[in-house]
Amino acid sequence: MARRRSSKGRRYSAGAQKTVGSAMRRAKSGTLKAGRGRRGSVTSRKQAIAIGMSEARAKGQKVPAKRRSRRSRSRS
Numbered sequence: 001m002a003r004r005r006s007s008k009g010r011r012y013s014a015g016a017q018k019t020v021g022s023a024m025r026r027a028k029s030g031t032l033k034a035g036r037g038r039r040g041s042v043t044s045r046k047q048a049i050a051i052g053m054s055e056a057r058a059k060g061q062k063v064p065a066k067r068r069s070r071r072s073r074s075r076s
Contacts, residue, residue, distance in 0.1 A: 013062035016053070023052030 027048035
């Protein structure tokens, strides 16, 4: 049975895609920095995408919210 695509529209805006692409290019050239002090350069592809998405969110572009981590419930 084939899955039907939902008609909710695009999850990411075109501007967000450009921002993430820019972060990927900066990571490849070695100018993308990670961390609060921006010390180390990014080597992981996933990290570069995450930084790009974070930058897009800061600009107010259409990007889904971060996934919330599930906390284990306290045992009694």
